[in-house]
Amino acid sequence: MITEADKNLKHLHSNRVLNREVFYKGDTIIKQGDPGYRAYYIESGQVEVTVKEGPHVISVSKLGRGEIFGEMAIIQHCDRTATVKALEATAVTVISQDEIEKLIDKIEQKALQALLRVLSDRLRTANHGQMQHYKNLAEFQDRMAGLVESAHQEISKEKREAFRSEAEPLLEQLESLLEKYKSGK
Numbered sequence: 227m228i229t230e231a232d233k234n235l236k237h238l239h240s241n242r243v244l245n246r247e248v249f250y251k252g253d254t255i256i257k258q259g260d261p262g263y264r265a266y267y268i269e270s271g272q273v274e275v276t277v278k279e280g281p282h283v284i285s286v287s288k289l290g291r292g293e294i295f296g297e298m299a300i301i302q303h304c305d306r307t308a309t310v311k312a313l314e315a316t317a318v319t320v321i322s323q324d325e326i327e328k329l330i331d332k333i334e335q336k337a338l339q340a341l342l343r344v345l346s347d348r349l350r351t352a353n354h355g356q357m358q359h360y361k362n363l364a365e366f367q368d369r370m371a372g373l374v375e376s377a378h379q380e381i382s383k384e385k386r387e388a389f390r391s392e393a394e395p396l397l398e399q400l401e402s403l404l405e406k407y408k409s410g411k
Contacts, residue, residue, distance in 0.1 A: 227233045245320040249273075249312040255296075256310040263298025263323045271316025277308045277357050284360040286353055288313065300326050307353065371375065 246269070249255050255266065258278055268291055275286040275295060279346050286308060289295055299306050300323045381389050 247318055247320055249318070251312055251314050252310045254309060255312060255316075256306050256308065257319070258306050258309045260297060260306045262306050265294055265296040265321045265323075265326055266310075266318040267294050267315040267321060269319060272313045272316075273310050273316055274313050275308045275310050277353060279357050279361055282357070282364050284357055284359045286356070294321075297326060297334055298346050298350055301330070301343055302350065307350060330386070336385045 249271075255273065256262070258276075268289060270291055272288060272290045273295065274288050275287055276283050278284075295308070295310055298304075330339055330342060333342075377386070377389060377393075
């Protein structure tokens with residue numbers, strides 16, 4: 227099945243020969259924070275898209291043949307918001323910022339051009355929200371692990387049973403609270 231991305235890439239190829247590059251497993255193709263001047267069409271292989279905030283790294287997606295990445299920085303004229311690494315040998319067609327802007331400019335309906343930019347912005351916002359959620363959960367998990375470690379290291383064996391009996395009701399409250407939020411009540 228020929229996808230819309232394949233058709234667009236064929237159109238680009240018919241107008242101009244694009245660069246092809248091969249990245250090997252573990253190679254960084256895009257680094258978060260770098261300026262974005264190129265997008266990539268995956269001809270073969272697979273990549274992972276990750277976002278880092280502080281010590282936290284979240285895997286946003288895995289992409290494969292026929293998919294494009296790196297376009298958001300070009301569409302929005304901003305730095306890269308994610309890092310992309312090859313999960314295996316990956317062949318890509320490189321699409322320049324100029325080529326993408328020409329394609330967008332060829333869209334006759336200004337509403338469609340605006341829609342493309344709005345969708346790109348919404349995806350960026352959703353990715354940021356996902357990262358914030360992950361960061362909050364990771365910080366909470368780290369805090370809980372720290373409490374457990376502290377209790378084990380800093381409370382003598384003789385006092386652990388007393389601590390456990392006092393902490394047990396609090397853990398039951400925490401479990402109850404978790405169930406409340408899991409069920410959406």
